[in-house]
Amino acid sequence: xxxxxxxxxxxxxxxxxxxxxxxxxxxxxxxxxxxxxxxxxxxxxxxxxxxxxxxxxxxxxxxxxxxxxxxxxxxxxxxxxxxxxxxxxxxxxxxxxxxxxxxxxxxxxxxxxxxxxxxxxxxxxxxxxxxxxxxxxxxxxxxxxxxxxxxxxxxxxxxxxxxxxxxxxxxxxxxxxxxxxxxxxxxxxxxxxxxxxxxxxxxxxxxxxxxxxxxxxxxxxxxxxxxxxxxxxxxxxxxxxxxxxxxxxxxxx
Ligand code: XBP
Ligand code: MG
Numbered sequence: 001x002x003x004x005x006x007x008x009x010x011x012x013x014x015x016x017x018x019x020x021x022x023x024x025x026x027x028x029x030x031x032x033x034x035x036x037x038x039x040x041x042x043x044x045x046x047x048x049x050x051x052x053x054x055x056x057x058x059x060x061x062x063x064x065x066x067x068x069x070x071x072x073x074x075x076x077x078x079x080x081x082x083x084x085x086x087x088x089x090x091x092x093x094x095x096x097x098x099x100x101x102x103x104x105x106x107x108x109x110x111x112x113x114x115x116x117x118x119x120x121x122x123x124x125x126x127x128x129x130x131x132x133x134x135x136x137x138x139x140x141x142x143x144x145x146x147x148x149x150x151x152x153x154x155x156x157x158x159x160x161x162x163x164x165x166x167x168x169x170x171x172x173x174x175x176x177x178x179x180x181x182x183x184x185x186x187x188x189x190x191x192x193x194x195x196x197x198x199x200x201x202x203x204x205x206x207x208x209x210x211x212x213x214x215x216x217x218x219x220x221x222x223x224x225x226x227x228x229x230x231x232x233x234x235x236x237x238x239x240x241x242x243x244x245x246x247x248x249x250x251x252x253x
Pocket of ligand 1: 126185
């Protein structure tokens with residue numbers, strides 16, 4: 001059996017709880033600025049998360065949630081323009097420190113780096129959203145912790161397609177058999193598993209009812225010594241927070 005060498009992390013929902021209090025808020029700010037009378041509530045946004053990608057989500061809203069809204073011109077241009085402003089507001093929020101990392105994420109990242117694992121990011125979100133979040137939460141130098149930040153439109157088919165994971169592994173020159181993925185959602189695990197990756201799930205409010213039957217383990221958070229995880233499915237092998245010992249055991253299973 002291959003040795004565990006690399007770890008690939010999703011961002012939204014996994015490293016940080018970005019959706020309800022981050023992306024959703026930024027979308028709503030862009031709608032107000034554009035003079036649209038749209039407002040995505042926490043519940044509506046949960047339904048919209050079925051589609052990954054902000055521009056794709058706007059188009060999904062127009063096609064499936066609105067009855068009498070017609071775009072003057074190309075819907076792709078309309079969504080791209082609106083999304084550009086949404087990204088502006090989201091970046092502003094990260095810079096203001098409004099979006100913290102989830103419990104245990106910083107500790108775990110420092111621990112796995114120390115242990116010599118290679119790290120990468122595989123996410124659907126816009127690349128700048130990732131670099132701004134990392135800089136704001138872990139400092140400028142944290143960008144160098146990751147061999148690749150695979151994000152957004154770099155692949156045309158977003159999650160649940162495997163493409164972003166496959167791309168990240170190609171860039172890092174690593175094989176799926178020596179890599180573990182970290183995800184929070186059904187679209188995320190569909191993507192990572194289709195790319196051949198064993199996957200650790202940490203759930204959040206939007207994803208706790210998703211199907212994670214293919215996960216190596218399902219936890220409510222990475223957790224810390226003083227704020228331990230709850231195991232939703234799988235065997236935590238006596239560990240109470242995500243650490244190097246546990247990922248090695250999960251990988252070897
Ligand atoms: C994340 C997404 C993204 C974010 C918003 O999914 O689907 O669209 O919600 O970011 P995952 P953008 O965690 O599975 O990668 O607006 O920049 O797309
Ligand atoms: Mg996610």
